[in-house]
Amino acid sequence: MQMPQSYPTHWKRPPVLFTHTGWRRAIYAGALIYLVLAMQSVEVDWQRVYLGLDRGWKFVEGFLTPDFTTRWRDISEGLIESLTMTVTSTVAGILVSVPIGIGASRNLAPAPVYLACRGIITLSRSFQEIIIAILLVAMFGFGPFAGFLTLAFASIGFLSKLLAEDIEACDRGQIEAIRATGASWWQVVNYAVQPQVMPRLVGLSLYRLDINFRESAVIGIVGAGGIGATLNTAIDRYEYDSAGAILIIIIAIVLVVEYSSSYIRRWVQ
Amino acid sequence: MTDQAPTPVWHYRTRNQTLLRWLGWFLLVALTVYCWQLMNANTIWAFVSDAPDQAADIGGRMFPPAWSYIDQLWEPLWDTLNIATLGTLIGVAVAVPVAFLAASNTTPSKRFVRPLALLLIVTSRSINSLIWALLLVAVIGPGLLAGVIAIGLRSIGFIAKLLYEAIEEIDFNQVEAVRATGASGAQVIDYAIVPQILPAFWGISVFRWDINIRESTILGLVGAGGLGIQLSASLATLAWNQVAMIFVVILGTVIISEWVSARVRQAVI
Amino acid sequence: MNVLKLDKLSKTYATGDTALREVSFEVPAGQVLGLIGPSGAGKSTLIRCINRLVEPTGGSISLGDTDLARLNGRALRRARRRIGMIFQEYALVERLTVMENVLSGRLGYVPVWRSFLRRYPAQDVAQAFSLLERVGLSDHFNKRADALSGGQRQRVGIARALEQNPELLLVDEPTASLDPKTSRQIMRLIGDACRERNLPAIINIHDVMLAQQFTDRIIGLRAGEIVFDGPPDGLTNEILTRIYGDEDWTAMRGEESPDEGDPGLSVDLAEGV
Numbered sequence: 001m002q003m004p005q006s007y008p009t010h011w012k013r014p015p016v017l018f019t020h021t022g023w024r025r026a027i028y029a030g031a032l033i034y035l036v037l038a039m040q041s042v043e044v045d046w047q048r049v050y051l052g053l054d055r056g057w058k059f060v061e062g063f064l065t066p067d068f069t070t071r072w073r074d075i076s077e078g079l080i081e082s083l084t085m086t087v088t089s090t091v092a093g094i095l096v097s098v099p100i101g102i103g104a105s106r107n108l109a110p111a112p113v114y115l116a117c118r119g120i121i122t123l124s125r126s127f128q129e130i131i132i133a134i135l136l137v138a139m140f141g142f143g144p145f146a147g148f149l150t151l152a153f154a155s156i157g158f159l160s161k162l163l164a165e166d167i168e169a170c171d172r173g174q175i176e177a178i179r180a181t182g183a184s185w186w187q188v189v190n191y192a193v194q195p196q197v198m199p200r201l202v203g204l205s206l207y208r209l210d211i212n213f214r215e216s217a218v219i220g221i222v223g224a225g226g227i228g229a230t231l232n233t234a235i236d237r238y239e240y241d242s243a244g245a246i247l248i249i250i251i252a253i254v255l256v257v258e259y260s261s262s263y264i265r266r267w268v269q
Numbered sequence: 270m271t272d273q274a275p276t277p278v279w280h281y282r283t284r285n286q287t288l289l290r291w292l293g294w295f296l297l298v299a300l301t302v303y304c305w306q307l308m309n310a311n312t313i314w315a316f317v318s319d320a321p322d323q324a325a326d327i328g329g330r331m332f333p334p335a336w337s338y339i340d341q342l343w344e345p346l347w348d349t350l351n352i353a354t355l356g357t358l359i360g361v362a363v364a365v366p367v368a369f370l371a372a373s374n375t376t377p378s379k380r381f382v383r384p385l386a387l388l389l390i391v392t393s394r395s396i397n398s399l400i401w402a403l404l405l406v407a408v409i410g411p412g413l414l415a416g417v418i419a420i421g422l423r424s425i426g427f428i429a430k431l432l433y434e435a436i437e438e439i440d441f442n443q444v445e446a447v448r449a450t451g452a453s454g455a456q457v458i459d460y461a462i463v464p465q466i467l468p469a470f471w472g473i474s475v476f477r478w479d480i481n482i483r484e485s486t487i488l489g490l491v492g493a494g495g496l497g498i499q500l501s502a503s504l505a506t507l508a509w510n511q512v513a514m515i516f517v518v519i520l521g522t523v524i525i526s527e528w529v530s531a532r533v534r535q536a537v538i
Numbered sequence: 539m540n541v542l543k544l545d546k547l548s549k550t551y552a553t554g555d556t557a558l559r560e561v562s563f564e565v566p567a568g569q570v571l572g573l574i575g576p577s578g579a580g581k582s583t584l585i586r587c588i589n590r591l592v593e594p595t596g597g598s599i600s601l602g603d604t605d606l607a608r609l610n611g612r613a614l615r616r617a618r619r620r621i622g623m624i625f626q627e628y629a630l631v632e633r634l635t636v637m638e639n640v641l642s643g644r645l646g647y648v649p650v651w652r653s654f655l656r657r658y659p660a661q662d663v664a665q666a667f668s669l670l671e672r673v674g675l676s677d678h679f680n681k682r683a684d685a686l687s688g689g690q691r692q693r694v695g696i697a698r699a700l701e702q703n704p705e706l707l708l709v710d711e712p713t714a715s716l717d718p719k720t721s722r723q724i725m726r727l728i729g730d731a732c733r734e735r736n737l738p739a740i741i742n743i744h745d746v747m748l749a750q751q752f753t754d755r756i757i758g759l760r761a762g763e764i765v766f767d768g769p770p771d772g773l774t775n776e777i778l779t780r781i782y783g784d785e786d787w788t789a790m791r792g793e794e795s796p797d798e799g800d801p802g803l804s805v806d807l808a809e810g811v
Contacts, residue, residue: 007667009660011637014680038351042413052409059408084308091301126523130399130487131516134504139323141316144308218397221491225308231400235407243404247396254395446629446695449589450702451619451646456653460642464633 062240063247071234071242078227079249081144082216085226089148089216090209093155098201100156101163102189107175108167117160124157129215133224144225151212151219158211162204166197202268206261213257217250327509334513342499342518349495349522352416352488353481359417360424361474367425368432375436375462386429393426398484402493411492419493420481427477435469436462471537479530486519540564541602541738542588542706548596549583549762557583559762560597565706568736570729572743572753572770576782579759581742585708588740589621590614601706619646622699624728626711628691632684636675636694639683640666643701662701669697673727689720693727700731707732707739713748721745725752746778747791 015024068075103109104117129150136146170193178192220228227246234243282290369375371386401419409415439462447461489497496515503511542565549558557580565571573581586592588599590606599606606617622643630639644662645653652658658666670676673693683691692712699707709728713721725741729752732739743749749756750770758766758773758781766777775787 007664007671009664011641011656011658011663011666011679013635013638013656034354038355041348041351042355042417044414045410045412048410049414056408059404080307084304087301087304088308091297126520127516128483128487128519130490131500131519135327138327139320141313143312145312145317148308214395214397218399221399221403228400232403235403247400251392251395255391258391440632442625442627442629443631445591446623446625446698447631447642447645449591449618449621449623450643450698451615451617452642452653453615453645453650455650456645459650459654460634460638460645461631464631467633 059240059243062242063244065241066245066248067239067241068245071230071239071245074230074233075227075242075246075249078220078230078246081147081220082213082226082228083253085144085147085151085216086209086213089151090155090205090212092148092152093159093208093212094205096152097156097159097163101160102167102193104160104164105167107170107172108185108189108193117164121157121160121164124153125161129154129219130222133219133222137223142223142225147216147219147224147226150224151215154215155208155212158208159201159204163197163201166200167193170196199265199268203261203265206257206264210254210257210261213253214250330509331513333510334517335508335510336514338511338514339518342496342515345489345494345496345499346518346522348413348416349485349489349497350482352413352420352493352495353478353485355417356420356485357424357474357478357481359421360428360477363421364425364428364432365470367429368436369458371429372433372436374439374441375458386433390426390429390433393422393424394430395426396423398423398481399488399491402488403491406492411494413494416485416488416493416495419488420485423484424477424481427480428473431473432466432470435466435473439465468537472534475530475533479526482526483523486522541567542740543600544588544597545600546597547584547587547594547599549580549587549592550595557762558587558594561759561762561764562597563757563764563767565738565740567738568732569755570732570739570741570753572741572749572756573759574743574746574749574756574781575759577744578761580762581759582710584759585623585710585740585742588706588708589618589623615646619702620705622702622704622707624692624695624699624707624709624712626714628688628695628715630683630691630694630698633682635680635682636670636686637666637679639694640670640679640697640701643698646702665703666697666701669700672731673697688716689724692716692720692724696724696727696731700735704737707737709739709741709743711742711744713743713745721748728752746773 100117100120103113104121106114109117132153133147133150136149140146140149174196175188175192178188183191216226216228217231218226218228220226220230221232223229227250231243231246234240234246367386367389370377370382371390373379373383376383376386398419401422402415405415405419443465444457444461447457452460485495487497487500489495489499490501492498496519500512500515503509503515544564545562546560547558547562548556548560550556561580561584573584575581583592587594588606590609594607597607601617601620604617606614609617631642634642638656641656641658641662642653644658648658648662667676667679670679673696675690675693675697678686678690683694686694695712707728712724712728716724725748728739728741731737741749741753750773753770756766756768756770756773757764758777760781765780766773778787779785
């Protein structure tokens with residue numbers, strides 16, 4: 001007679017991270033303690049919040065009934081500054097990022113060039129655009145020129161890094177094949193690297209255009225030109241309907257840029 | 270009598286294509302030049318040529334950084350970290366349901382709910398966290414809470430966008446198999462969709478946390494707490510060596526958070 | 539008593555293509571039915587119409603005394619849990635463990651909170667272990683599904699379907715991605731499992747030789763219609779031509795015969811001793 005074999009009746013999924021029980025408990029406890037401490041440090045003046053909700057509601061009303069006309073001159077000036085800054089800084093950024101990106105690729109650049117370019121990229125990426133804007137405004141004075149430089153410098157960190165990563169991920173076979181024909185360094189770049197990297201470069205450039213526009217709407221707060229200054233003034237004056245108008249314009253332009261960029265990207269591919 | 274066929278000629282592009290390309294480049298250059306001129310209509314070139322002197326002046330005042338100033342920076346640093354972390358948590362909590370509503374394969378209604386979710390995402394993305402902070406400080410007053418909510422609002426759009434793109438790319442076979450067992454909608458999400466997007470989810474969240482740390486450092490410029498408040502104060506008094514110290518602290522923080530972010534993203538693949 | 543009865547099942551896509559034309563047949567308990575036919579004949583559509591993964595446009599599907607074509611929502615899910623399905627590309631959730639994949643067969647039976655916390659009833663867990671042993675994967679239960687080979691994954695798929703304690707098994711091209719030896723092992727496993735449980739099965743299969751060897755009855759489909767319904771040894775060359783079109787059938791049968799002496803077969807006979 002066969003004895004029915006008994007099988008275990010419980011099963012628990014083994015933990016994925018931190019397989020050692022001790023570590024796991026320690027990390028969960030640490031996370032919990034951190035959360036409690038962090039939330040405590042946020043001192044909330046509930047009375048102020050309550051009073052503020054009224055102002056918040058006024059703002060929402062302003063957003064829903066935006067006023068484009070009263071401050072139109074200021075808005076249009078700020079907008080033109082933002083748009084022109086965006087275009088020029090993106091173009092300049094691309095022009096500078098391409099050589100730096102090539103120089104930061106291990107498979108194309110000699111060691112000293114590689115290190116120098118990687119250093120520039122790290123510098124550009126470590127600091128927030130606003131900080132760079134503050135420094136450049138101190139050096140070059142108020143106005144969109146400083147903003148142009150800020151965004152161009154920030155674009156370098158973004159575009160060069162991703163471009164370099166893309167070049168390093170290139171199909172080695174294609175590069176070797178072109179090199180084997182005796183082509184010069186420039187020709188190798190033009191025939192083997194460029195075709196592989198171009199579509200993504202176009203996509204990245206369009207994405208950076210989008211980012212630069214959004215940034216250009218902010219750096220005005222520290223004096224680097226653009227619609228950020230107009231927005232700041234409107235909020236300070238409690239003119240929430242003008243502020244709402246500005247925000248709607250920003251959102252609309254971002255939408256337009258996003259749609260047209262997916263169009264252009266498909267057209268290039 | 271032999272008739273020689275004319276030797277075939279190969280052109281890289283047709284005449285029309287070449288013309289179109291030249292036209293495209295010309296328009297791009299023309300646009301850039303136009304924007305450049307518009308942008309610099311009010312630029313005071315004297316300031317620009319003065320810039321190197323200014324830079325040397327500021328540089329001189331920045332070095333050596335005010336090392337003792339760091340004693341006043343520990344608490345703002347702690348605040349900055351909390352703004353970033355708590356803000357990211359809020360952003361993640363809201364972004365996950367929004368992403369499911371925005372993905373075309375999981376949204377309950379393609380005609381109403383999906384466009385609404387996408388609008389939410391675009392609104393959140395278009396407005397820089399500094400602008401959100403500006404608005405919130407005006408509404409609920411200065412302090413950490415404004416900073417946390419500002420970071421949260423900005424993060425929603427970023428995380429939800431990348432997350433819904435990941436949801437739309439899942440392997441549908443796995444979903445079909447789970448559905449065939451008679452599982453309900455929630456169980457299908459739990460067993461077939463979540464496991465597939467979990468690596469992307471962790472990667473995106475940590476990536477955003479890293480970016481949020483950078484953004485949190487400057488929110489204090491508009492009063493939303495953190496290191497930015499010290500920065501604002503030091504700039505107001507032109508204490509460049511203190512400003513330099515703040516930069517050093519920011520640089521150190523950014524390096525650490527980027528290291529953590531890179532490690533976590535490697536571990537979840 | 540018939541477990542499954544299809545009556546004039548039809549499917550026409552919005553593009554105008556008719557995949558199934560009034561297909562009717564019945565499946566009694568314990569019968570393993572092989573579905574053969576050329577690509578595009580409608581085999582996959584037929585299988586998926588039965589558990590409504592594809593919506594039929596006409597006819598009725600009766601599982602016992604429930605008409606599956608009419609059900610929706612909760613009732614449909616309750617009907618689906620009575621039907622186990624095995625997929626061509628295994629369709630396991632790759633990042634979940636083998637055990638979770640097998641237990642997911644019970645999703646239709648457990649409430650959401652239980653499935654979320656992975657706290658399944660004791661009986662389900664015991665049965666899962668038992669099934670994993672039956673398919674020969676007892677040591678792999680905590681491995682991630684994507685760490686297994688193709689044949690192993692298909693066996694997990696079989697365990698998942700059987701974990702549902704189904705009344706009917708639907709199998710969609712179980713051997714399409716497997717090598718010849720593993721294909722035979724999988725077909726044998728499915729056949730044995732069905733016999734042990736008196737479970738009827740509809741197996742969609744493209745390999746005619748496998749179909750003949752491992753099924754009790756064969757239905758040939760061509761352009762959405764049944765052109766043959768009979769025992770496996772009724773598949774003459776003429777009938778194969780009627781189903782698939784003209785081909786050198788004797789050469790195909792000749793190619794397969796060296797396999798008859800493969801060691802896998804003799805080991806199985808020894809196991810029964």
